[in-house]
C-alpha cells in the first residue's frame with residue numbers, strides 16, 4: 001500500500017536576517033492569527049487588505065510567515081516566474097499519506113513538469129468533450145433518485161455524482177458492481193476526514209487509532225484501484241480507450257519508459273482528491289446562486305436545448321468568481337526573491353488570494369453581485385480570475401471541471417423544476433481549504449419535467465405535471 005515515506009513536516013520556516021523587511025501585517029499573536037486564518041479566512045484577509053494594502057504578512061503557528069498577494073500584477077509575476085523558484089509541491093506535503101509520493105501535486109521543478117506533461121493529453125478539450133454524453137447519463141441517473149416535494153441538501157448529491165463521473169470517465173470502470181464498490185471505498189477514504197490541520201500542527205498524532213483507521217480505509221480503496229489497473233493493463237482494447245486510466249497506462253516518457261502501477265495509483269488518487277469534492281462544491285454553489293437569481297435562471301433555461309450555450313458557461317465562470325471553491329493558491333520561495341517590491345527570504349510562503357482578487361471592484365464592478373452576463377461582454381483582465389490557479393501548476397482538470405459543471409447544470413434543469421426552500425443566501429463556510437455552502441445547498445424538487453421517473457421511494461410525478 002502506498003503509505004507515504006515522507007515525513008509530515010511540511011517545510012522549512014523563514015529565517016529573517018537583520019535587514020529583512022517583510023510587508024506589514026497584524027501584531028496579534030501567531031496562535032490567534034492561525035485560528036482566524038483557519039476559521040474566518042475570507043473576512044480576516046479582507047480586513048488586513050483594508051488595513052495594510054494589497055500585500056501583507058500574516059503569521060501561522062505551523063507555516064510561519066505568510067505573505068498574502070492580492071494585486072494581479074504580483075500574482076502574474078508568481079504564475080509566470082520560474083518553477084525552480086516558486087515551489088508548490090513542497091506546500092502540499094501534508095497530502096502525501098492520501099495521494100502518495102509520486103503525485104503530481106507533491107512534485108516540483110523538472111520532476112513535476114515531466115509528470116504533468118504525461119497527463120496533459122488526457123485532459124485536452126477534445127478528450128473532455130468525448131465524455132460529455134457520459135456525464136449527462138450519470139446526471140440523469142442521479143436526478144432520478146431525488147425525492148419530489150421534500151427538501152434535501154444538494155451538495156451531498158453533487159458529491160456522489162462527481163465521484164461517479166470520475167469513476168466512469170477517469171477510471172473508465174463500466175461494470176456497475178465494481179463501480180459501486182469503488183464508489184463506496186473511495187468515499188470512505190476521502191470522507192474519513194482526519195484533521196490534517198491537527199496532524200500538521202501536532203507531530204506524533206499519526207500514531208493514534210483514528211489515523212490508523214484512516215490508513216485502513218485508504219488500503220481498502222487501493223486494493224480496488226490496483227485491481228482496476230491490473231485488469232486494464234491486460235485489456236486487449238486498451239489503445240482504443242479514451243478514459244484517463246487507459247491513457248496513463250499508455251503514457252511514456254522521452255526514453256520510452258511506461259508508468260508502473262504505483263505511479264498510476266498515485267496519479268489516480270490525486271485526480272480523485274483534486275477533482276471530486278472541488279467540482280461537487282462548485283456545482284453546489286452554482287445551484288445556490290442560480291436559485292436565488294431568477295433572471296439568470298430564466299436565461300439559463302432558455303439555452304437548455306443548446307449543446308453549448310455561452311450564458312451557461314458564463315454562469316459557471318461567475319459562480320467560480322463569487323464563490324471560489326479554493327480560497328488561495330500557495331507557493332514557497334526556493335530562494336531570496338523580489339516579490340511585490342519586497343526582497344523576500346528563502347522559504348517564504350506566498351498566498352495569492354483567489355477570494356480577494358475575485359472580489360476586487362477594480363476588476364469586477366459590483367463584485368459581490370452574481371452577474372453571469374459580465375462574462376459575455378467584458379471578460380476579466382488577466383490574473384484577476386484565478387479559480388484554477390495559474391502558470392505551470394494551473395489545475396489540470398480546469399476544462400474537465402468547467403465542462404462537467406455546465407453539463408450537470410443543463411441536465412438537472414432539464415429534468416426537474418428546482419427551488420430553494422429557504423430564500424436567504426447560504427453563507428460560505430470553511431471546510432478544510434475549501435469554501436462550502438453553510439446549509440449544503442438546500443433544494444426542493446417541485447416536479448419532474450421529463451418522463452416522470454420514479455424517485456428513490458418509488459413515487460412518480462403526476463403525469464399532468466410533466467411538460468416534455
Ligand code: HEM
Nearest residue numbers: 274275278279282325329388389390393394395396397401
Ligand atoms: C471546480 C473544480 C476545481 C477547482 C476549483 C480546482 C482548483 C484547483 C486549484 C486552485 C489548483 C492549484 C493550482 C495552482 O497551484 O496554481 C488545482 C490543481 C490541480 N487540480 Fe484542480 N480544481 C478543480 C477540479 C479539478 C478536476 C476535475 C481535476 C481532475 C480530474 C483536477 C485536477 C487537479 C490537479 C491534478 C492539480 C495539480 C496540478 C499541478 O500541480 O500541476 N482539478 N486545482
